[in-house]
Amino acid sequence: SQTIHQWPATLVQPVGSPLSLECTVEGTSNPNLYWYRQAAGRGLQLLFYSVGIGQISSEVPQNLSASRPQDRQFILSSKKLLLSDSGFYLCAWSVQQGKSAQYFGPGTRLTVL
Amino acid sequence: GESVGLHLPTLSVQEGDNSIINCAYSNSASDYFIWYKQESGKGPQFIIDIRSNMDKRQGQRVTVLLNKTVKHLSLQIAATQPGDSAVYFCAENRSGGYNKLIFGAGTRLAVHP
Numbered sequence: 654s655q656t657i658h659q660w661p662a663t664l665v666q667p668v669g670s671p672l673s674l675e676c677t678v679e680g681t682s683n684p685n686l687y688w689y690r691q692a693a694g695r696g697l698q699l700l701f702y703s704v705g706i707g708q709i710s711s712e713v714p715q716n717l718s719a720s721r722p723q724d725r726q727f728i729l730s731s732k733k734l735l736l737s738d739s740g741f742y743l744c745a746w747s748v749q750q751g752k753s754a755q756y757f758g759p760g761t762r763l764t765v766l
Numbered sequence: 767g768e769s770v771g772l773h774l775p776t777l778s779v780q781e782g783d784n785s786i787i788n789c790a791y792s793n794s795a796s797d798y799f800i801w802y803k804q805e806s807g808k809g810p811q812f813i814i815d816i817r818s819n820m821d822k823r824q825g826q827r828v829t830v831l832l833n834k835t836v837k838h839l840s841l842q843i844a845a846t847q848p849g850d851s852a853v854y855f856c857a858e859n860r861s862g863g864y865n866k867l868i869f870g871a872g873t874r875l876a877v878h879p
Contacts, residue, residue: 685865697869704864743809747865752798757809
């Protein structure tokens, strides 16, 4: 069966510091991968998606970037965090062909102080 | 603009009662819908999905109904239990080259003993 991992689970960072969040998927090959952000008590905002290694599309302009160095690894980064980057970051995967559900990881709670 | 939304932000029910969570969508071209459950501090969990060639789909204690005429989606939970307390999201698939989901704002389900 497929599993998706995210780390760290929680992170407290000062404003202006760099960020690296990692997501890995097991049990599937060539998945679509997604990064979402969820503000407290709100819905999910799609940040990036990837259909393959090195292929990244951004949904909204922001202080963040994403990379996919391996088929089942997706990384969310920032060079300098802003207060507004605080939130719950979720990684998800789906099969690449057709319309299907996205399956989410456990999330990373980021607090920028 | 087009969106997926929810009629009720909070729904309170008694344990053992049936729950109905509603969702409206505005894009008549959407043809795949998903319900997710999100417990506090966790990632969304897939519950059930339905394609537009169906009006109803049943799972374990859950039923999703799709009314394409009025663009309405509902999730019915039978014999609601305390463990069902969570935020429920509907999501709409508007694939235009990749498996993109548009999420509603969410409904909080509170189950009282």
